[in-house]
Amino acid sequence: MLKYEIFEKSNVSFKRHITFYFKFKNILKLLFSICFFYCYEIFSQETYFSWEGRIKDKYSYEFIPAAHVRVISEGRVFLFAADNIGKVIISYYKPTSDDSVLVTSIGYKPLSLSMREFQKTSEIQLESDIYSLNEVVITTEKRKKQKTFRLGNTAPFAIGSSSGSFGRQMMLLIKHENITGKIIKIRYYMKDPPNSDGWRLRPFRVRIYDLDTLNNIPGNDLLKEILIVSLKKGNWLEVDISDYNIQLPNKGVFVGMEILPAEYYLSNNIITHITSGKNNAFNSVSIGYTLRLKKSKTSFESWVFYPHAGWKREIFGDTDYLINIVLEKTE
Numbered sequence: 001m002l003k004y005e006i007f008e009k010s011n012v013s014f015k016r017h018i019t020f021y022f023k024f025k026n027i028l029k030l031l032f033s034i035c036f037f038y039c040y041e042i043f044s045q046e047t048y049f050s051w052e053g054r055i056k057d058k059y060s061y062e063f064i065p066a067a068h069v070r071v072i073s074e075g076r077v078f079l080f081a082a083d084n085i086g087k088v089i090i091s092y093y094k095p096t097s098d099d100s101v102l103v104t105s106i107g108y109k110p111l112s113l114s115m116r117e118f119q120k121t122s123e124i125q126l127e128s129d130i131y132s133l134n135e136v137v138i139t140t141e142k143r144k145k146q147k148t149f150r151l152g153n154t155a156p157f158a159i160g161s162s163s164g165s166f167g168r169q170m171m172l173l174i175k176h177e178n179i180t181g182k183i184i185k186i187r188y189y190m191k192d193p194p195n196s197d198g199w200r201l202r203p204f205r206v207r208i209y210d211l212d213t214l215n216n217i218p219g220n221d222l223l224k225e226i227l228i229v230s231l232k233k234g235n236w237l238e239v240d241i242s243d244y245n246i247q248l249p250n251k252g253v254f255v256g257m258e259i260l261p262a263e264y265y266l267s268n269n270i271i272t273h274i275t276s277g278k279n280n281a282f283n284s285v286s287i288g289y290t291l292r293l294k295k296s297k298t299s300f301e302s303w304v305f306y307p308h309a310g311w312k313r314e315i316f317g318d319t320d321y322l323i324n325i326v327l328e329k330t331e
Helices: 002-047 115-119 262-267
Strands: 048-057 068-073 076-081 087-093 100-104 111-114 123-126 131-133 136-138 146-152 160-163 169-175 182-189 204-212 217-221 226-229 236-240 252-258 286-291 299-306 310-313 319-321 323-330
Touching: 048 262, 068 087, 076 087, 087 226, 087 262, 100 115, 111 115, 111 123, 146 169, 169 204, 169 319, 169 323, 182 204, 182 252, 182 286, 217 299, 226 236, 252 299, 252 323, 299 319
Parallel strands: 048 123, 076 226
Antiparallel strands: 048 087, 068 076, 068 100, 100 111, 131 136, 146 323, 160 286, 169 252, 169 299, 182 236, 182 323, 204 217, 204 226, 204 252, 286 319, 299 310
């Protein structure tokens, strides 16, 4: 009888240990799952930072069009521009806790924010920069009369479209002789490929280089900031770069676009896949091209940067990317 009781007690103890073991194992699984998804969320958030909001006048509460939002992150500068109703969408790679934001617009005082302050709001208010000088109210200095003209591929519309793989740069080399002036705009004709819609509306990075005359390839990067833009509607996208005071380089200039990494478009739900479509068209950004003009103030050539092969002259018949620049001369 004593042996039976000892056996029963041992059996109960064994069952308790087994039950505890399985309960503990399930708790560990739960903790691991929570930790995994938490770490995944942290990793995802640290990979890209996204923000959407409006820029307004502090007193009138009216939207401020074309305001600039600069994000400074570990020596990198990302520039985003508000649209005509003050709306701006920001997304950039690898944010840090030390990042800062500078919001500017002509006629308004610059506003500096820490990333922590910036994240807490979806509405940025700027204060007008009006001051008095000899009892005369001045808002912004009047600019001298300017004369502008276009250089590059100045065709009115595109006959086809071209899309590139992620990380590719599609550039137009504009060559010239004895032309001087300040580049105030870059104009892109964005065009969707056949049987697709919205490719022309996808964001890309603006690129400008001077001409390395020795090797006939892009030389110095003239746009130090990371300027990401996108078309809102229609086909023509005009990017105002007048604030950068970039003078037209001697002999020639490369202007164009860099398609962002695939992770950028996937993480912002701009695309759902990265496979190529019909006629080998990559599911990325699409720009228009046209037949080469016979008469032009300048000569131009299409070039492409392949991430694994470097710079190559793009030769596809008598066609070129539909990109041009607006040059300004002060009288």
